[in-house]
Amino acid sequence: MTKKDKHGDIRRELSVGEVAARSGVAVSTLHFYETKGLIHSLRNRGNQRRYPRGVLRRVAVIKVAQRTGIPLADIQAALAALPHDRPLTVHDWAALSERWRASLTERIEKLTALRDQLTSCIGCGCLSMEDCPLRNPYDTLNARGAGPQLIEPT
Numbered sequence: 001m002t003k004k005d006k007h008g009d010i011r012r013e014l015s016v017g018e019v020a021a022r023s024g025v026a027v028s029t030l031h032f033y034e035t036k037g038l039i040h041s042l043r044n045r046g047n048q049r050r051y052p053r054g055v056l057r058r059v060a061v062i063k064v065a066q067r068t069g070i071p072l073a074d075i076q077a078a079l080a081a082l083p084h085d086r087p088l089t090v091h092d093w094a095a096l097s098e099r100w101r102a103s104l105t106e107r108i109e110k111l112t113a114l115r116d117q118l119t120s121c122i123g124c125g126c127l128s129m130e131d132c133p134l135r136n137p138y139d140t141l142n143a144r145g146a147g148p149q150l151i152e153p154t
């Protein structure tokens with residue numbers, strides 16, 4: 001059911017100012033989202049942008065995803081896979097939030113490991129390529145063999 005606004009307006013499309021006011025997102029940010037393909041508008045006869053009301057739900061999803069640290073490129077890819085001619089459904093949001101929850105969990109685990117490694121550096125100060133897990137996290141030089149590896153042979 002389409003809700004009437006405070007003027008009793010039941011239009012299905014919103015101006016960029018209305019979207020900004022209702023979503024709490026700046027007009028410039030909405031334009032940025034549009035250039036990135038995150039939201040879409042149509043032009044009216046006066047060549048002004050008009051957004052379907054479903055854009056409000058899409059903007060809400062973008063803001064929540066950004067709040068959880070999901071990169072804009074990932075948000076873009078996820079939204080691009082969904083149809084633009086209908087509002088995001090509860091099912092769409094459930095699928096997206098489940099996917100992004102897994103991403104958030106993975107980042108938390110990586111940050112926790114990083115914190116634990118940093119804890120071992122506190123009071124040490126060696127910054128050794130051999131011993132410090134943060135200085136040489138993947139021990140990349142070890143694969144080249146024993147001995148000094150940073151000096152090119154002449």
Ligand code: FES
Pocket residue numbers: 120121124125126127128131132133134135
């Ligand atoms: S500074 Fe010594 S282990 Fe990181």
